[in-house]
Amino acid sequence: MKDQLDSAFSNLSEKLLGWLDAIIQNLPNLALAIIVLISAYFIAKYVNKFVYKIVSRKVQQESISSIVARISAVMVVLLGLFLALGILDLSKTLTSLLTGAGVIGLVIGLALQGTLSNTIAGVVISFRKKIQIGNWVETNGYSGEIIDINLKDFTLKEADNNMVVIPNKMILENPLKNYSLTTKMRVFLECGVGYESDLEQVEQLTKETISNAFDQVESPDDVEFYYTEFGGSSINYLCRFWIDADSMLEKLKAKTKAIIEIKKAYDKEDINIPFPIRTLQFDNQLTLDNSNTVEESFSKN
Incomplete structure (x- = not known):
């Protein structure tokens, strides 16, 4: 038993002495690796701030700027870690870390596929001007x-x-x-007038009304006016003109204003805007002689 303990203690001492010798021999490399890690940490902080400033100029979203800056800082730290392991001649450890990182990244990517796709899409959209x-x-x-x-x-x-x-x-x-990419929008307006209307008068009046209602329309000639069909109760037309607007809401307001002004102008000139009317007419007269029917039924009996 004593011999076994002495042998074990001897083996342990040899291992410790061997590790100590290895540490002493690799002390310069260890010091250099520590310096590389510390340097990578401070460089990562600088890169984080620098990238954040650059991205903030291009992207308005603070969350996007922060995530891009953090990813850049993490990449710098990982680069410093790999350099330090290479200095310590731990190639096997470095290979294992890369393999493990690849497997872990694959698992996380499969588990968070939807979330990661939205994240990447958010970064891409944020950089689109x-x-x-x-x-x-x-x-x-x-x-x-x-x-x-x-x-x-x-x-x-x-x-x-x-x-x-x-x-x-x-x-x-x-x-x-x-x-919002353009400063102009085209307004489309469809309407109809009665068959008794003077079509040339309707066209000229509509163009003049829109030209007077909008400063962007310099003259009636800038308004496009086309009759489109003989409808069931009206002759229909399409009117188009351009306005200065960069949102759909302004376009809707302009269309509303045009409808109001055209209705006022038509009422003033007694121009009819008809609406469909369905007339039910019964020309055939059905007569039922109930008395004769009753008499015939009694005579048969």
Whole structure:
């Protein structure tokens, strides 16, 4: 028993002495590795602030700027860690870390596939110059002003003040119409007048009314007017003109104003805007002689 204890103590002493010799031999490399790690930490802090300032100039969303800056800082720290392991000649450990990181990244990616896709889509959308907070857009069947773009979703404020939250992935994968990219919008107005109306007078009056109602329309010639069909109760037309607007709400207000002014002008000139009327007419006269029917039934009996 004593011999076994002495042997074990001897083996332990040899191991400790071997580790001590290895530490002494690799002391310069260890010191250099520690210096690399400390340097990577301070460089990461500087990179975090620098990247945040750069991204903030391009992106209005603070959450996007923060996540991009943090990712940059983490990449610097990981680079310093790998350099330190390489200095210590721990190639096997470095390979194991890379393999483990790949497996863990794959597992996390599969588990959080939807979340990660929305996060990446949010970063991509935030760097698009044609999509900015305050723009009036239409996408995925909704129309409104962009209120917020973060790492999860895309928030719209509709004209009726309702908030619509859409996942970033759907914004990136579907068409988006941005009304704020142009300073002009075209207003479409459809109406009809009675068959007894003077069509040339209606056209001229409509153009003059719209020209007088909107400063952007310099003359009646700038208003497009086309008769489209002989309707069931009216002759219908299409009227188009341009206004200075960058949101759908301004377009709706302009269309409302045009309808009001045209109705006033038509009433003043006794121009009729008919509506469908259904007339039920019974020309055939049905006569039932109940008395004869009763007499015949009695005579048979």
